[in-house]
Amino acid sequence: MLRALDPEAAHALVIKALTWAPMPSPSEDDPRLAVQAFGLRFPNPVGIAAGFDKNAVAPDALLRLGFGFAEIGTVTPRPQSGNARPRLFRLEPDQAVINRLGFNNDGFAAVGQRLAARAGRPGIVGVNVGANKDATDRAADYVAGVKAFGAWAGYFTVNVSSPNTPGLRDLQQKASLDDLLARVMAARERLAPERRKPVLLKIAPDLALDDLDDVVEIARRRRVDGMIVSNTTVGRPDGLRDRAGAREAGGLSGRPLFAASTRMLAETYVRAEGAFALVGVGGIDSGAAALAKIRAGASLIQLYTGLVFRGLGLVDEIKQALLRGLEAGRAGALDEFVGLDAATRTAEPWLA
Numbered sequence: 614m615l616r617a618l619d620p621e622a623a624h625a626l627v628i629k630a631l632t633w634a635p636m637p638s639p640s641e642d643d644p645r646l647a648v649q650a651f652g653l654r655f656p657n658p659v660g661i662a663a664g665f666d667k668n669a670v671a672p673d674a675l676l677r678l679g680f681g682f683a684e685i686g687t688v689t690p691r692p693q694s695g696n697a698r699p700r701l702f703r704l705e706p707d708q709a710v711i712n713r714l715g716f717n718n719d720g721f722a723a724v725g726q727r728l729a730a731r732a733g734r735p736g737i738v739g740v741n742v743g744a745n746k747d748a749t750d751r752a753a754d755y756v757a758g759v760k761a762f763g764a765w766a767g768y769f770t771v772n773v774s775s776p777n778t779p780g781l782r783d784l785q786q787k788a789s790l791d792d793l794l795a796r797v798m799a800a801r802e803r804l805a806p807e808r809r810k811p812v813l814l815k816i817a818p819d820l821a822l823d824d825l826d827d828v829v830e831i832a833r834r835r836r837v838d839g840m841i842v843s844n845t846t847v848g849r850p851d852g853l854r855d856r857a858g859a860r861e862a863g864g865l866s867g868r869p870l871f872a873a874s875t876r877m878l879a880e881t882y883v884r885a886e887g888a889f890a891l892v893g894v895g896g897i898d899s900g901a902a903a904l905a906k907i908r909a910g911a912s913l914i915q916l917y918t919g920l921v922f923r924g925l926g927l928v929d930e931i932k933q934a935l936l937r938g939l940e941a942g943r944a945g946a947l948d949e950f951v952g953l954d955a956a957t958r959t960a961e962p963w964l965a
């Protein structure tokens with residue numbers, strides 16, 4: 614029924630429903646699904662990706678639905694309306710979405726108030742921060758985010774990989790990234806100890822491997838706590854069936870992103886050499902895809918587009934599949950699988 618509606622209207626309806634509908638009391642996760650990462654304990658590894666609840670309207674409802682963590686945002690210091698509509702497109706035959714929303718969000722003050730109102734409730738809520746489109750000093754916007762949300766965030770995500778703010782992805786270049794991360798990490802260190810939350814860097818799947826070398830080297834040197842791999846792609850993989858949809862400008866997500874984002878995840882894993890944990894995101898729409906992400910190097914995973922096509926039942930389906938995977942592999946915990954396939958994935962011909 615939702616898919617018969619305009620995609621943006623359907624999304625707004627889902628968020629409203631989450632705030633209104635009586636939520637089931639959350640069932641306890643099997644302890645074998647628990648993950649320890651960035652100094653935090655996640656009850657299960659399945660998170661809701663950034664962009665789903667940009668304004669922190671329903672993080673508790675999402676947690677009650679069974680997610681192990683919820684990432685809100687991207688939030689920018691000042692509110693923004695984003696790009697002109699239409700700006701969100703479903704590519705039904707490809708189980709994909711293209712968006713060019715452009716960081717539409719309510720801004721730090723409004724989102725901060727919502728997070729403050731849930732203070733003390735259980736559950737990890739990460740805050741994904743970005744820069745305003747017209748910012749003159751973009752790094753300063755991220756620094757402001759770390760200061761604004763230190764009290765409320767479970768962790769921060771420094772999002773330098775959205776394709777819909779012109780020039781934003783240039784922050785992944787060596788000199789800019791080093792300056793950005795130096796300033797963000799220094800700002801965190803200046804906070805009171807209880808506000809020093811883990812900082813994760815979220816990257817694009819479209820980086821050249823030479824650039825990924827630099828990104829991971831800088832992330833390690835600046836001692837970030839983890840990386841999220843990946844955001845949407847500006848690429849249009851061969852074989853997309855919705856030709857007209859594929860011509861829309863914006864970031865592509867969903868099933869056709871799986872191969873590129875999983876390859877990038879494995880490439881990041883081998884470069885990180887265990888210095889920090891990774892969150893794998895991009896095209897997960899089944900238990901098998903979730904397990905493949907973990908085997909490629911992810912300690913945690915996140916979903917967005919898979920939910921559009923498969924519904925919220927996907928969360929439980931993945932958790933059940935992970936438990937079956939543990940039993941089949943006679944493993945006591947998921948970290949025994951993390952990165953097992955990274956070497957073979959990185960040895961495959963590029964995007965075969």
Ligand SMILES: Cc1cc2nc3c(=O)[nH]c(=O)nc-3n(C[C@H](O)[C@H](O)[C@H](O)COP(=O)(O)O)c2cc1C
Pocket residue numbers: 662663664665667686687701710712714716741772775815843844845866867868870894895896897915916917918919
């Ligand atoms: C409609 C839409 C909006 C998004 N907005 C954001 C955002 O604000 N910040 C961000 O870091 N990622 C954003 N993303 C990217 C997702 O968090 C995720 O990285 C990407 O969609 C790949 O995962 P998926 O294939 O499971 O959707 C957005 C994705 C979609 C589909």
